[in-house]
Amino acid sequence: MLRTIILLVSVFCATTGLANPHWRFEDRFSNSEKERLQIWVLRADQGMQSLFGELPYRYSVHFHRSTRGKGPTPWAHTDKRRGRAVHFHVNTSYSSKVFEKDWTVSHELSHLMFPYIGRQGKWFAEGLASYLQYQIMFSADSVTWKQATNKLEERFRAARNTRDYKNLSIVDLSLVASHKGPFVRLYWGGAAYFMNADKALYELTGQRLTGVIAMYLQCCVYNDIQSAEEMISLFDNVSNTKVFSRVYKQTVNRKEFPETDRALKWLKLNPPELLQ
Numbered sequence: 001m002l003r004t005i006i007l008l009v010s011v012f013c014a015t016t017g018l019a020n021p022h023w024r025f026e027d028r029f030s031n032s033e034k035e036r037l038q039i040w041v042l043r044a045d046q047g048m049q050s051l052f053g054e055l056p057y058r059y060s061v062h063f064h065r066s067t068r069g070k071g072p073t074p075w076a077h078t079d080k081r082r083g084r085a086v087h088f089h090v091n092t093s094y095s096s097k098v099f100e101k102d103w104t105v106s107h108e109l110s111h112l113m114f115p116y117i118g119r120q121g122k123w124f125a126e127g128l129a130s131y132l133q134y135q136i137m138f139s140a141d142s143v144t145w146k147q148a149t150n151k152l153e154e155r156f157r158a159a160r161n162t163r164d165y166k167n168l169s170i171v172d173l174s175l176v177a178s179h180k181g182p183f184v185r186l187y188w189g190g191a192a193y194f195m196n197a198d199k200a201l202y203e204l205t206g207q208r209l210t211g212v213i214a215m216y217l218q219c220c221v222y223n224d225i226q227s228a229e230e231m232i233s234l235f236d237n238v239s240n241t242k243v244f245s246r247v248y249k250q251t252v253n254r255k256e257f258p259e260t261d262r263a264l265k266w267l268k269l270n271p272p273e274l275l276q
Contacts, residue, residue, distance in 0.1 A: 020058050021045065027065040033092045036099070037063055041088075044105040047140025050274045052113070052214045056221055059084035059112050066091055073104040078111045086112060101143070103151075106136035113217060115225045122174040123252060124228035127190015130155070131198075135210070135272050145271045149264065152191070156260045159188035170252035171228075185257070192258035197247040199263045201239060202270065210272045212239045 021041065025034060041061055049055065066074050066089035075089040086108045110132045117125060134148035143151070162185045165173055170189030173182055198209040215238050225231055235244040251258035 020055065022058065022060040024060055024062045026062050029063065029065065029092070036092070036096050037088075037090060039096070040099045041105055041109075043100065043140045043142065044109050044136055047106065047136040047138075047142070048109060050139040051135065051210045051272055052217055053275055055113075056217055057084055057112070059086065061085075062087040064089045067093075072099045072102050076104050076108045078108055080112075080116050084112045103133045103137060106140070107133040110136060113213065113221070114231070115223075117225065117227050117231060120174050121228035121231070123170050123186055123190040123193075124231060126187045127170075127192075127252075128194055130187045131191040131194040131209075138271065139274055146268075149268045152195075152267070153264055155184075155188045156192060156264065159185045159192075160257045160260070166257075167255060169255050170258070189252055189257055192260050192263070193247060193252045195260065195263045195267060196251055196258060197244050199266045200247055201241065201243045202266075204241060204243060205239065207239055208272055214275075215239075
């Protein structure tokens with residue numbers, strides 16, 4: 001059913017140019033390739049709306065053809081200099097099923113919800129996108145909740161076991177990470193912060209991080225935010241708590257990798273609530 005709905009929406013977007021997102025094909029793609037790529041993005045878009053509600057902004061999606069690297073999306077990035085845009089460098093030799101299981105689209109689309117907060121805020125931006133990517137895939141029916149949390153568990157284990165830069169906090173890693181090992185620790189250390197904050201928020205107020213983000217999108221998505229500290233303060237204000245600043249001091253601002261076992265055990269039993 002979901003695939004049929006997304007197919008209908010993709011045809012509408014391609015023919016009218018009115019709906020979100022706005023498509024841009026930077027290289028030559030066949031009509032069938034375009035349709036497959038649109039379905040891939042729209043599935044994640046629908047997953048985001050099921051978690052956060054209607055997105056209060058427009059964005060453009062740029063597709064570039066690529067045969068380098070591994071997987072269906074060897075490279076992707078967002079551009080927030082003029083509005084909101086995401087660029088996917090894709091290898092269409094991979095099947096639609098492989099694309100459906102690729103986390104890249106959920107990760108990059110989640111970045112579009114938040115402002116660019118500079119190199120010092122990399123732990124926050126990448127940690128939040130990493131924590132949300134599997135939840136968006138779950139919401140979009142691309143993975144089960146068990147599969148989503150098992151993936152998180154694998155990522156946390158790999159990040160904890162990296163040997164480089166263990167003398168630095170996750171926050172400080174934002175300024176020095178320059179190759180794969182530290183980036184794994186940076187991304188998933190940041191994700192551990194959000195998982196712990198999600199748990200603490202729920203236990204204190206019954207709220208979830210996804211609900212806080214939904215409120216942020218309605219009230220504050222266009223605020224002039226320039227740092228992770230400002231985003232933490234904003235999330236505290238939106239949730240009417242001090243959870244995000246408190247968990248920051250307890251996790252990513254310390255040298256050791258954040259605790260994940262207890263929070264992950266909680267998360268496995270508490271999938272995010274879907275709005276639709």
